[in-house]
Amino acid sequence: MLSRTAADLYWLSRYFERAENTARMLDVAWNLSLIPFAVDAREEITAPLVITGSLASYQASHDDIRVDEVMHFFTLDDGNPGSIFHCLRAARESAHAVRGKITAEMWESVNSTWLELREIRELGLEGYGASEFFDWVKNRSHLFRGATYGTSMRNDAFRFLRLGTFIERADNTARILDVKHQIGRAAGDGAVDFYRWHALLRSVGAYEAYREIYSEPINAERVSELLILRPEVPRSLRSCMQMLCELLPAIEGHAGQQSKRLAAVQFARLQYGDLDHIVDTGLHEYLTDFLRRVNELADTIREEYLEVV
Amino acid sequence: MGPLSLPDVSGYDEMILPGGKVRDAYKGYHRWLLGQAHDGLLRKRKEAELQFHRVGITFNVYGEESGTERLIPFDALPRVIPAADWRRLEQGAIQRVRALNLFLHDIYHDQTIVRAGLVPAEQIFGNAQYQPCMQDLDLPNRVYSHISGVDVIRDGAGTWYVLEDNLRTPSGVSYMIENRRMMMRLFPELFAHQSVAPVEHYPSLLLETLQESGAVPNPTVVLLTPGRFNSAYFEHAFLAQQMGIELVEGADLFVKDGFVFMRTTAGPQRVDVIYRRIDDDYLDPLAFRPDSMLGVPGLLSVYREGNVILANAVGTGVGDDKSIYPYVPDMIRFYLDEEPILANVPTWQCRDPKALDHVLAHLPELVVKEVHGAGGYGMLVGPAASHAEIEAFRERLRARPANYIAQPTLSLSTCPIFVDEGIAPRHIDLRPFVLSGKDTRLVPGGLTRVAMSAGSLVVNSSQGGGTKDTWVLEDGSC
Known part of the structure; x- marks a missing residue:
């Protein structure tokens, strides 16, 4: 496959996944900021800025951290390269560039998402409804994933799409967990803590998984274990790395030795990891190290497959 | 709602005979049409638009806000060509393209046609489209224009004329295929009752043509595009x-x-064969425009070594230039020793002072075109132009007469289209696509372009023209 095509497929699904993750993250922040007691709305609404590393760029264009402004910044703001608007436009542009490599149904799901988003933008977030918007983004992402899963040939195009999804998802799950952990550590109030972890599980769609796997009340350690080590949870770091480990060797040709090695090493660390080790290391330190490794893997994939000189 | 009213037309209408009777080829369709309700057709039109948008069958318009995508208006009434008419058109188009390929081979080799005194030397060597780097380069099958679009029209008497040849990177064939798919989706019953010749196999014929143009067995063929911002992406x-x-x-290609x-x-x-949809000038920054970001440095040197095939070849533009057009009938006689099957539109070359005088005296009646222009840009349609436009054009014509040719305003034939009020006639042309590999051939059909506003003669999509499906009826199905 052409390297440029692979890059467009990879970024198409990365951007779509990023839009979905951003919607999930905002949904939590939005809901928590609406809880009138105990929660510091300002802190909740700052979290997405911290998670995505965009606090500085937000502050450069805004005087104050206000719920409506942060929401706009992340959803429909054309000027923020991390906004859902921007992600879905980039996804659509990538899809346009590989129009001939994806199925008609995949293209239609991306293209109609973009057309609808433009209409939503006319209404504005308040006009459309914030919760409705986040649900819409999640549904569009489900639709695209379903169209991909249901119609794409199992070839390198499919593999590069999936690579993008899991690199982005691993990165995002680690960030979301890290930030929630840090806010939670600072607050310490039992009820608020419960709301936070509960919201986090909901945001990654893992609330039911927690209930099914653990019989104990929701707490930080179990949530961490669930989202880092459990193989059954599709957004856990382990699941993401397992997928990357399966995808990379399946790509045709002999390129990508370094990428395959990095993915395999990281997967082994998760597969044979345990919670005690993570607690001893410190969750924040553990996740920081993980993020560094995922980004190294992403860079290597780029060098070995996507931008071959 | 009662039966649809049919257009009252003067000139040659593809469907209706003078006096109101329906032509044979349209009888089957016409019977069906009379049974349709207006709002039913309106719904189908909406469905087609929605579908084209969803599938992303759009084109970018130069000069509009970047990323602007428009639909080319699609008309749901087919244009029908009877089998006998088609056979003649097909033979004429093949004859013409064969002669043009022989002409291109000749001018890049021995120039016998110049020495025979049929085409003035300066018309070739002074032509900006002439590429000296092609001199004495031998191409497989001696084919220069692998993909040719021959634009034909019918005048008021119903006679076919070739309006122009397109030998560089003719576009529009995807609409031919998508229009057919759309018609089959909207009106499957129509195809059950009439045998419309298929066009869907065009891509496999094209691939075959490209493969047999290669110098090696099982060549790797690619399509080179300027990118997603190109109008024909x-x-x-x-x-x-x-x-x-x-x-x-x-940027995906490199030379080593x-x-x-x-x-x-x-x-x-x-890569062995490149179906390129990039103009000559942008192909190789080392050989042509050094500022081109679209091409491949060193491509031309590989091409000259015969290690890659370009389709179409470099330098075909000299064959479809409007200043060369008047000589095509002579080329057919010269190279093939045959009489042209399809006629040329009478053309005044303004470089000739006598012709210029005539043109200047008759501007309101004539169509004046830039010799190197394309896409309907920079032309004057005399009968449709205002006095001021004509006078402005007169100045341009006087300043650079050699840059223009003029032709009588042909009353292009009309074909009914569906409009908000019902059915109305609009002017049309036809672009069949001729493929030249080991043989010269075409699929039965082409792109019918429609001037969407009443009376207009400009069918170019960049000027608001639309398209419709083109049916070549197989024998015995009328």
Whole structure:
């Protein structure tokens, strides 16, 4: 496959996944900021800025951290390269560039998402409804994933799409967990803590998984274990790395030795990891190290497959 | 709602005879049409628009806000060509393209046609489209224009004329295929009752043509596009996908050790045939425009070594230039020793002072075109122009007469289209696509372009023209 095509497929699904993750993250922040007691709305609404590393760029264009402004910044703001608007436009542009490599149904799901988003933008977030918007983004992402899963040939195009999804998802799950952990550590109030972890599980769609796997009340350690080590949870770091480990060797040709090695090493660390080790290391330190490794893997994939000189 | 009213037309109408009777080829369709309700057709039109948007069959318009995508208006009434008419058109188009390929081979080799005194030397060597780098280069099958679009029209008497030849990167064939798919989706019953010749196999014929143009067995074929901001990008992507070949941009290719390679996830892969949809000037920054970001540095040197095939060849523009057009009937006689099957439109070359005088005296009646222009830009349609426009054009014509040709305003034939009020006649043309590999051939059909506003003669999509499906009826189905 052409390297440029692979890059467009990879970024198409990365951007779509990023839009979905951003919607999930905002949904939590939005809901928590609406809880009138105990929660510091300002802190909740700052979290997405911290998670995505965009606090500085937000502050450069805004005087104050206000719920409506942060929401706009992340959803429909054309000027923020991390906004859902921007992600879905980039996804659509990538899809346009590989129009001939994806199925008609995949293209239609991306293209109609973009057309609808433009209409939503006319209404504005308040006009459309914030919760409705986040649900819409999640549904569009489900639709695209379903169209991909249901119609794409199992070839390198499919593999590069999936690579993008899991690199982005691993990165995002680690960030979301890290930030929630840090806010939670600072607050310490039992009820608020419960709301936070509960919201986090909901945001990654893992609330039911927690209930099914653990019989104990929701707490930080179990949530961490669930989202880092459990193989059954599709957004856990382990699941993401397992997928990357399966995808990379399946790509045709002999390129990508370094990428395959990095993915395999990281997967082994998760597969044979345990919670005690993570607690001893410190969750924040553990996740920081993980993020560094995922980004190294992403860079290597780029060098070995996507931008071959 | 009662039966649809049919257009009252003067001039040659494809469907209706003078006096109101329906032509034979349209009888089947006409019977069906009379049974349709107006709002039913309106719904179908909406459905078609929605579907085209969803599938992304759009084109970018130069000069409009970047990223602007428009639909080319699609008309749901087919244009029907009876089998006998088609056979003549087909033979005429093949004859013409064969002669043009022989002409291109000749002018890049021995120039016998110049020495025979049929075409003035300065018309060729002074032509900006003439590429000296092609001199004495031998091409497989001696084919220069692998893909040719021959634009034909019918005048008021119903006679076919060739309006122009397109030998560079003719576009529009994707609409021919998509229009047919749309018609079959909207009105499947129509295809059950009449045998409309299929056009869907065009991409496989095109691939075959490209493969047999290669110098090696089982060549790797790619389609080179300027990229997604090009007006015809949809078509590039569509054709690459239909042929199952890679759609590449200049940056995906590189030249090494005398060959062209593409960058793939599994390492460099050799490329043998490039179906390029980029103009000559942008192909290779080392040989042509140094500022081109679209091309491949060193491509021309590989081409000259015969290690890669370009389709169409470099320098075909000299064959479809409007200043060369008047000589095509003579070329057919000269190279093939045959009489032209399809006529040329009478043409005044303004470079000739006598012709210029005539043109200047008759501007309100004539169509004046730039010799190197395309896409309906920079032309004057005398009968439709205001006095001021004509006078402004007169100045341009006087300043650079050699830059223009003029033709009588032909009353292009009309064909009914569906409009808000019902059915109305609009002017149309036809572009069949001729493929030249080991043989010269075409699929039965082409792109029918429609001037969407009443009375207009401009069918170019860049000027608001639309398209409709083109049916070549097989024998015995009328």
